[in-house]
Amino acid sequence: MDPIELIRPEVRALQAYHVQDARGLIKLDAMENPFPLPAGLRDLLGQRLAEAAYNRYPDAQPAALKALLAASLGVPAAAGLLLGNGSDEVIQILAQAVARPGATLLSVEPGFVMFRLLAQSCGLNYHGVPLRADFSLDLDAVLDAIRVIRPALVFLAIPNNPTGNVFPDAAVAAVLEATPGLVVVDEAYFPFTDHSWLARVGERRNLLVMRTLSKLGLAGIRLGFLAGPPDLIGEFEKLRLPYNISVATQVIATTVLESVDVLWQQARLLRAERSRMAGVLAAMAGVQCFASEANFLLIRVDQPGAVFDALKAHGILIKNLNGAHALLHGCLRITVGSSDQNDRLLDALAVSLRAPG
Ligand SMILES: Cc1ncc(COP(=O)(O)O)c(C=O)c1O
Structure with a gap:
């Protein structure tokens, strides 16, 4: 063969x-x-990066970095946080976690292409519900698909990539209500909108919110996170590779978040x-x-x-x-x-x- x-x-x-x-x-x-x-921050980064211990594995549970992320970006105190090598890795971990035979990841199209790619690479079915011609959410079509398919995982990027629009809160609430599975609101573009679901994590068992530092200005360091109920986050933690956030990423994220303004x-x-x-x-x-x-x-x-x-x-x-x-x-x-x-x-x-x- x-x-x-x-x-x-x-x-x-x-x-x-x-x-x-x-x-x-x-x-x-x-x-x-x-x-x-800015130059001052670059100098500080230079110093801290020079002093970091690259002969050691990174901190596998960087609690201080998580606390800083939570404090600087408004993660609710009761939420658990999963860190990913970019939010792409978070999507992969979620897909792996629910990939039983026959399970489906549902999203809308046109949407972020990694939802489909990572679903299929993890052995999940993928179902994309078309947006309307003006790129608004076709809520009836989404709810119908949820009823028939009963997806394990629903991804909604808000704002959506590549269309840039925001799906209304009431529609997202209806999706959360209707789906038997987990609903991930992907807030990759949070720095550029006033809409967010992050403060509502914990209000519903199946709501997870994903963010990344990539669009805020740190695409090069690859750091994304998922906020959700701590017991669920604990299950995803089992699939996270132990040292997925490098020493350099931890130093840079910490230093820049201290000056996040x-x-x-x-x-x-x-x-x-x-x-x-x-x-x-x-x-x-x-x-x-x-x-x-x-x-x-x-x-x-x-x-x-x-x-x-x-x-x-x-x-x-x-x-x-x-x-x-x-x-x-x-x-x-x-x-x-x-x-x-x-x-x-x-x-x-x-x-x-x-x-x-
Ligand atoms: C909606 C959406 N989610 C996630 C990502 C991936 O972000 P990261 O750089 O954290 O992997 C992107 C990148 O373009 C995106 O558009």
């Missing part, structure tokens, strides 16, 4: 998560924070830039711009491929979502950058729309 035959068929059927080559380009494709840390200030600037860009984009002929509460804007144009290529020729990388889902026809996703980067994007887009390709 060829060794490739050993690989599970569902794994062979997967497409690996594709990361675009961004060398030499202004990177507006991956919802990163464009701003560096720096990141909130950057997030406020990005929110202001998002409004400015949305105004300009909405006024551009040939562009439909969708409302967003995240650090990106989704637009629809007539010739997305040509516009994407033309922007790249101008040195700007965004994400072409045309073809990723039927509802995303013509769609491009633009991460909000620094005001200079955004100006360049807007100028290049105006030129590209006049002469695409």
